[in-house]
Amino acid sequence: MKTFEIGRARPVNSVVTSESIVRISRIEVDPAQLPEYLALVTECGRESMTKEPGVYMMYSMQEKAHPERITILEIYADRAAYEHHVQTPHFQKYKQETMKMVRQLDLLDQNPLVPEMRMK
Amino acid sequence: MKTFEIGRARPVNSVVTSESIVRISRIEVDPAQLPEYLALVTECGRESMTKEPGVYMMYSMQEKAHPERITILEIYADRAAYEHHVQTPHFQKYKQETMKMVRQLDLLDQNPLVPEMRMK
Numbered sequence: 001m002k003t004f005e006i007g008r009a010r011p012v013n014s015v016v017t018s019e020s021i022v023r024i025s026r027i028e029v030d031p032a033q034l035p036e037y038l039a040l041v042t043e044c045g046r047e048s049m050t051k052e053p054g055v056y057m058m059y060s061m062q063e064k065a066h067p068e069r070i071t072i073l074e075i076y077a078d079r080a081a082y083e084h085h086v087q088t089p090h091f092q093k094y095k096q097e098t099m100k101m102v103r104q105l106d107l108l109d110q111n112p113l114v115p116e117m118r119m120k
Numbered sequence: 121m122k123t124f125e126i127g128r129a130r131p132v133n134s135v136v137t138s139e140s141i142v143r144i145s146r147i148e149v150d151p152a153q154l155p156e157y158l159a160l161v162t163e164c165g166r167e168s169m170t171k172e173p174g175v176y177m178m179y180s181m182q183e184k185a186h187p188e189r190i191t192i193l194e195i196y197a198d199r200a201a202y203e204h205h206v207q208t209p210h211f212q213k214y215k216q217e218t219m220k221m222v223r224q225l226d227l228l229d230q231n232p233l234v235p236e237m238r239m240k
Contacts, residue, residue: 038233041233042234045233049237057237058237059239060232064229065228071228071230110181110191111187112180113162117178117179119195119238
C-alpha cells in the first residue's frame with residue numbers, strides 16, 4: 001500500500017537557512033472542546049503543508065499523558081512564508097474557531113542544531 | 121551547492137505507525153556546560169540518523185529566548201528500534217558524557233495527529 005506522503009508530493013527543494021523560522025507552539029486546550037480542536041488543528045496542518053510551499057513542516061502532536069497538551073513543530077522557509085501563512089483562509093479559520101478552545105499558547109522560537117536534518 | 125540531507129541518503133520506506141514511538145524530550149542544561157552539551161547532542165543526533173534505519177527523526181532545537189533549553193523531536197519505527205538505539209555506542213557516549221550537564225529531563229510521549237506527514 002502506498003501511503004500518501006504530505007510534503008513529498010512536490011519536488012523537494014526546501015532548505016532550512018538562518019532566514020527560516022523554526023518554532024515550537026505549545027497549546028493547552030479546554031478538555032471539553034478537545035475533539036473539535038483536534039479536527040481543526042489537523043485540517044489546518046494538512047492544508048498548510050499541501051497548499052503552502054513555504055511551510056516546510058507543521059507536525060502536530062498530542063501528549064499521551066496529558067491529551068489536552070498539543071505541541072506543533074512549525075518550520076517556515078522565511079518570514080515572508082510565515083506572513084503569508086497567517087493570512088491564508090485555512091489559518092484564519094483555525095485561529096477564529098479555536099480561539100475559545102485554547103487556554104494557553106506559548107510560541108517558542110528555536111535554533112535547529114542540525115538544520116539540514118530531514119525526517120526519514 | 122548540493123546540501124547533504126540526512127535521512128534522504130537511503131531509500132525512503134519509513135512509515136510512522138501505531139507501533140512507532142514519537143517523543144518530545146525537553147532538556148535543561150547547565151549553562152556553563154552548554155557548548156560541550158551542544159556538540160555532544162548534535163553528534164549523537166547525526167550518528168543516530170545516519171547509522172540507525174529505525175530512527176526516523178532526531179531533530180534537536182535550542183530555544184532562542186532560553187538557550188539552555190533544548191527540545192528534541194525523536195521518532196523511532198517501533199520499540200525494537202528504540203531499544204536498539206539506547207544500546208548504541210553513540211547514544212551511550214552521549215548519555216554518559218552529558219549526565220552531569222543535564223539539570224532536568226522530561227520525556228513526553230506523543231500521538232502524532234497526522235502520522236504520514238513528512239518534513240519538506
